[in-house]
Amino acid sequence: MKKIEMVDLKGQYDRIQDQVNASVLGAIESTKFINGPQVKSFQEHLEGYLGVKHVIPCANGTDALQIALMALGLKPGDEVITADFTFAATVEVISLLGLTPVLVDIDLETFNIDISAIKKAITPKTKAIIPVHLFGQSALMSEIIAIASENDLYIVEDNAQSIGANYTFPDGSKKKTGTLGHVGTTSFFPSKNLGAYGDGGAIFTDDDELAHTLRGIVNHGMYVRYHHDVVGVNSRLDSIQAVILDIKLDYLDYYNECRKAAAIKYTQRLQDHPKIITPITTGDCDSHVYHQYTLRIIDADRDALVKHLNENNIPCGVYYPIPLHLQKAYRNERYNESDFKVTNQVVNEVVSLPMHTELTDDQIDFISETIKDFLA
Ligand SMILES: *Cc1c(COP(=O)(O)O)cnc(C)c1O
Numbered sequence: 001m002k003k004i005e006m007v008d009l010k011g012q013y014d015r016i017q018d019q020v021n022a023s024v025l026g027a028i029e030s031t032k033f034i035n036g037p038q039v040k041s042f043q044e045h046l047e048g049y050l051g052v053k054h055v056i057p058c059a060n061g062t063d064a065l066q067i068a069l070m071a072l073g074l075k076p077g078d079e080v081i082t083a084d085f086t087f088a089a090t091v092e093v094i095s096l097l098g099l100t101p102v103l104v105d106i107d108l109e110t111f112n113i114d115i116s117a118i119k120k121a122i123t124p125k126t127k128a129i130i131p132v133h134l135f136g137q138s139a140l141m142s143e144i145i146a147i148a149s150e151n152d153l154y155i156v157e158d159n160a161q162s163i164g165a166n167y168t169f170p171d172g173s174k175k176k177t178g179t180l181g182h183v184g185t186t187s188f189f190p191s192k193n194l195g196a197y198g199d200g201g202a203i204f205t206d207d208d209e210l211a212h213t214l215r216g217i218v219n220h221g222m223y224v225r226y227h228h229d230v231v232g233v234n235s236r237l238d239s240i241q242a243v244i245l246d247i248k249l250d251y252l253d254y255y256n257e258c259r260k261a262a263a264i265k266y267t268q269r270l271q272d273h274p275k276i277i278t279p280i281t282t283g284d285c286d287s288h289v290y291h292q293y294t295l296r297i298i299d300a301d302r303d304a305l306v307k308h309l310n311e312n313n314i315p316c317g318v319y320y321p322i323p324l325h326l327q328k329a330y331r332n333e334r335y336n337e338s339d340f341k342v343t344n345q346v347v348n349e350v351v352s353l354p355m356h357t358e359l360t361d362d363q364i365d366f367i368s369e370t371i372k373d374f375l376a
Contacts (some may be wrong), residue, residue, distance in 0.1 A: 001362050004354050006315040007191045011358035012255075016247060023243040036239035042246040046202065048251060049242075052179040056203040057237035058218050061160040061294050064201035065092040065130070067235060068128060068156050068183045071119040071213040073098055074127050081121050082130040084323045084343040090158050091321065091324050103325045103335070105342045111350075112139040114342070117149055120250035128154040133162035133177045133336020135279070135319075135352075136193065136259070136291035139181045141167045147294055151293040155181030159204075161291035163194045164256045168287060178204050183214075187238075188245055193259070193291055194252050196241040236249070258357040259290040262364060266293055266353060269368035275300045277349075277373045290348075300375050306351060308374045314367050317352040 005011075013020065027038055039057055058064050069080070076098035081088050083102040094101040104117035111134050118129060129148055131139035139157075145172045146153045159165075159178030163186050166174040180186030186192075188200030203218075205211050215231070216223050221232030237245075248255075269279045277286070277296035297305055302318075309316045323343040325335050337344070353367055 001366060002360065004314055004321060004367065005086065005192050005356065005358075006317060006354050007356045008358040009190055009195070009356075010104070014357070016195065016251070019150060019247050023247060024240055027239045031357070033239050034236055036242070038239040038242040038246070039237055042237075042240060042249070043202075045246055045249055046059045050176045050179050052176070052184075052204045052208045052362065053208070054204065054214075056141070056205075056214045056218060057236065057242070058201045058235040059105050060199040060235075061185060061189060061192075061201040062089040063233065063235040064071070064185035064187065064203045065089060065156070065158060066096065067217050067233065068185050069093060069097055069128070069184070070228070070231075070233075071210055072128060072154050072156070074337055077125065078127040079123060079129060080128045080231060081126060083132050083134070084325050084340055085111060085320060086132040086134060086324065086344065087320070088165050088324065088327070089160075089161070090217060091330055094130075095330070099127075100125070101223055101330060101332075103323075103332075103340075104329065105340050106134075106346070106349075108342050109347070110137055110139075110347065111135060112137060113144075115125070115140055115143045115147070116178075116364050118144070120339075122147075122151055122153075126151065128156055128339060129183070130156045130158055132158040132160075133165060135294050136162050136165060136289040138162060138165050138177045138287045141177075142169055145180065147229075154183070157181040157184040159193060160187035160189075160311040161182050162289055163192070164252050165224055165289040166362060167287045174286075182207065183210060184373070193289055194245065194248055197244050198238075200234075200237045200241045200245065202237070216276060220244075246369040255357045256289040257362065262288040262355060262359040263293050265361065265364045266361040266368060270295065270298055271366065273372055276371070290355055292317075292352040293339060293355040294319065294350050294352045295376070297351060298349060302349055305371065305374055309351075309367075309370060312370050314370060315354060318347075318350060319352050320350075321347055323347055
């Protein structure tokens, strides 16, 4: 059996090596390293794939979130609601801009932001909601869109973990996650479902005016060279990353299918165990692209299981071990522990198994058996 990796980037690269190497060399020889035609080409292909009017590439997924919030013209003290259970980048940018993060609990079955908790957290100062499509699974966007329109709030979707996922509306129509709110963001961090060979990110919107603002902000607030109309940042995707992403975009649906196939195999092997809760999907299966395959371990010592897996050369991850509302940087007196029942619970239960495009059946068998043996 091949050595098990949490994410097998080498195995994935091996299969597209010739294409990637030729394109990277081409990008170098073009010497258009910044804002080259390669970036524009990737941007257009991604717009087509997502069915969104504007893609604004930038340097990473954290910048994408920050720039999206900057473009909405929010003022210090404005409140932004997001999930207590996400990567810190989501909340970091809110605080960085002098806005007030309002963390809320999640749903136990999907790990995504809890709809009733959003409703409870809205005040006259609330200006935006950032749903995170966590672990590859779409948040309940119909409900979030309804709440946002009732309360006149912006929706900024953090789609860093879910590129390629579809959200299915109650009427059966579908849309790509990241394109449902006023603005969506993603990350091309190497281990993400569409990963570069370095940093990268992008912002999506259908709104022409917002797109114009975003394009200025990523480039020092310049619309005309050396005329700075707004305070901007320097956040660019480089041409070498763009050619790699352009190649991998062609494989994205296939990559997500590979992840889904692995997820289904894990679930078949693990779902009947009384101490294991396998991830569920809401609606049909394309609402989940399995950035992570995350179990809940109940009535057992999760940390001991992690140690046991590692001793058997099975990497695994605990995403995330501490709820954001308990992190030093994000504590707030307004929070009440009883409002975070689910995050406080799941941080002690979750374990994410190896998940990538190169997992083999014998690896999935071995991982599943090792878990079941331990929990017996
Ligand atoms: C990865 C990630 C980010 C940040 O992306 P970077 O490209 O690493 O800056 C933001 N939000 C979530 C949910 C992520 O998983």
